[in-house]
Amino acid sequence: MIAALSFYAFAAVLIASAVMVVASRNPVHSVLFLILAFFNAAALFLLAGAEFLAMILVIVYVGAVAVLFLFVVMMLDIDFVQLREGFQRYAPVGAIIGGILLLELLMVLSVSRLAPDAPPLLSPTPTGVTNAEAIGRILYTDYIYLFQASGLILLVAMIGAIVLTLRERPGTRRQNIAEQVARSGSVNLRSVPTGAGLKEIGILRPPSPEEEAPKQVEHHGGHH
Amino acid sequence: MGFFFENPLGILILTVVKALALLVPLLVGVAYLTYAERKVLAAMQLRKGPNVVGPFGLFQPFADAIKMLMKETIVPTGASRVLFLLAPMLTFMLAMLAWAVIPVNDGWAIADINVGILYLFAISSLGVYGVIIAGWASNSKYAFLGALRSAAQMVSYEVSMGFVIVTVLLCVGSLNLTEIVRAQSTIWFAIPLFPMFVIFFISTLAETNRAPFDLPEGESELVAGFFVEYSSMSFALFFLGEYANMILMSALTTILFLGGWLPPLDIAPFNWVPGPIWFVLKICLCLFVFIWVRATFPRYRYDQLMRLGWKVFLPFSLVWLVLTALVLKLTGWLPA
Numbered sequence: 001m002i003a004a005l006s007f008y009a010f011a012a013v014l015i016a017s018a019v020m021v022v023a024s025r026n027p028v029h030s031v032l033f034l035i036l037a038f039f040n041a042a043a044l045f046l047l048a049g050a051e052f053l054a055m056i057l058v059i060v061y062v063g064a065v066a067v068l069f070l071f072v073v074m075m076l077d078i079d080f081v082q083l084r085e086g087f088q089r090y091a092p093v094g095a096i097i098g099g100i101l102l103l104e105l106l107m108v109l110s111v112s113r114l115a116p117d118a119p120p121l122l123s124p125t126p127t128g129v130t131n132a133e134a135i136g137r138i139l140y141t142d143y144i145y146l147f148q149a150s151g152l153i154l155l156v157a158m159i160g161a162i163v164l165t166l167r168e169r170p171g172t173r174r175q176n177i178a179e180q181v182a183r184s185g186s187v188n189l190r191s192v193p194t195g196a197g198l199k200e201i202g203i204l205r206p207p208s209p210e211e212e213a214p215k216q217v218e219h220h221g222g223h224h
Numbered sequence: 225m226g227f228f229f230e231n232p233l234g235i236l237i238l239t240v241v242k243a244l245a246l247l248v249p250l251l252v253g254v255a256y257l258t259y260a261e262r263k264v265l266a267a268m269q270l271r272k273g274p275n276v277v278g279p280f281g282l283f284q285p286f287a288d289a290i291k292m293l294m295k296e297t298i299v300p301t302g303a304s305r306v307l308f309l310l311a312p313m314l315t316f317m318l319a320m321l322a323w324a325v326i327p328v329n330d331g332w333a334i335a336d337i338n339v340g341i342l343y344l345f346a347i348s349s350l351g352v353y354g355v356i357i358a359g360w361a362s363n364s365k366y367a368f369l370g371a372l373r374s375a376a377q378m379v380s381y382e383v384s385m386g387f388v389i390v391t392v393l394l395c396v397g398s399l400n401l402t403e404i405v406r407a408q409s410t411i412w413f414a415i416p417l418f419p420m421f422v423i424f425f426i427s428t429l430a431e432t433n434r435a436p437f438d439l440p441e442g443e444s445e446l447v448a449g450f451f452v453e454y455s456s457m458s459f460a461l462f463f464l465g466e467y468a469n470m471i472l473m474s475a476l477t478t479i480l481f482l483g484g485w486l487p488p489l490d491i492a493p494f495n496w497v498p499g500p501i502w503f504v505l506k507i508c509l510c511l512f513v514f515i516w517v518r519a520t521f522p523r524y525r526y527d528q529l530m531r532l533g534w535k536v537f538l539p540f541s542l543v544w545l546v547l548t549a550l551v552l553k554l555t556g557w558l559p560a
Contacts, residue, residue, distance in 0.1 A: 002232070028360060032307075032357070035353070051337065051338060051339045052338075052339055052342070052399075055339045055342035055343055055345075055346050056342070058346040058349075058350070059342065059345055059346045059349055062346070062349070062350060063345075063346060063349030063350060063352075063382065064349070064379060064382070067352055067353075067356070067375055067378075067379055068379070070353075070356055070375070071356070071372065071375050071376070074356070074360050074368075074371075074372075075372075130338045130339075130398075130399070131338065131339070132338070132339065132399055175527070175528075177528075177531070
């Protein structure tokens, strides 16, 4: 009873927030509704007993992907009036594309069947092992090549993104920490007796070779 | 007695009582952490700290709380009202929510779930939303800059934190927090995985936006960062959330590396002390280091912070992860 009630509650919020992602006028609100949708999807996973997937969904999508998404959307300078201008013009095209997608989805769902060896996998916790272990056993044995290949694709995508955005501008100053740390002689620590001035302990900076020796300036007490 | 374990209503009542038994000491702890921080900082800077309200200034947190409550909540004109008020609540709620899975003693957790560590990681990675939403909803440039900094920073340090957690999990063979502590009954993970312990601790500093990584609120550049526009109770919620997060991260460090409720040595004088007391003592130790770091180090420059996260911690933790897996495999210590 409680499980069914919470299923309908989460499902209703999920659908409502998914609608709001599209309907909301402010893109930042859209992303926040998207996050709410992710959350409710995770809750549905939890209700189905797939706790590992639920947590991974929250960590990956809500904790990382959506943060970056929000980050980008917040920085956009959007003119809301201009955004709504093209609605009438693009509505028919959008409706057609949406209709095609819906049709395709219905076709796929109506003819799709479960693979013959799938039913034992349907139970979230097959034989008393935890969820994470069950996924691990399948992922790292039967599907290891696919798993590795998807990892490789992600790596290539990542390197691609870095290559596209990395540019070496000449003349920019960079800090090389290793070089700074390795540099010796210019920085050293001393214990300074209390009340002693720079002259008394003899750490006046030597005059630099380019400029002539600095003029001796009279200091009347005080500090600089 | 059966009522509390079988009847749904009884279970509900029992859970609420358990939650209160955890949250009330936690909130008192948060209140006194603010006091402890001021006192410890004062001692390190040769000052006295709060010493007027009550004996040794012990009532200072309550005086502050009353002051906060009495002030007016101001919502800026251009602010996105709902989100502006939602952000501090979110921050505070998430800081409390994570405590549901923390085992204070063997079997003393409100929800001893299988994926406890993932739950904690998920909740702590959500903490960034409070900051981002606050920064955006305030409609102020300082708040927005603070929010952007925080988003980039927290996401960056989560990556290396994830690798550290995976390294620990390799040694445990379970995602359950109670199991993680039990696996440390022979030796605390802080000893064999010492470099990971250090990386994890520094990452928690970045994750909680504490000094020396408190750039999101860097007062010298951003006034107060993401909570510039907040006042009164909404500010107090951010403040409490930050301190509750500090305690949470200390608890996580304790569970992952310092053996949770286990005594340092399983011999006579140590194992007389009950587990929760050890747990609290270890959390206090971590919190002291949090404050100590704040008193000692200057704030990082932003590019240095990013460099440390991506170019130092990430490769290092990755290599250490592979190394740990290799050693566990070769020695046959890999948990079944």
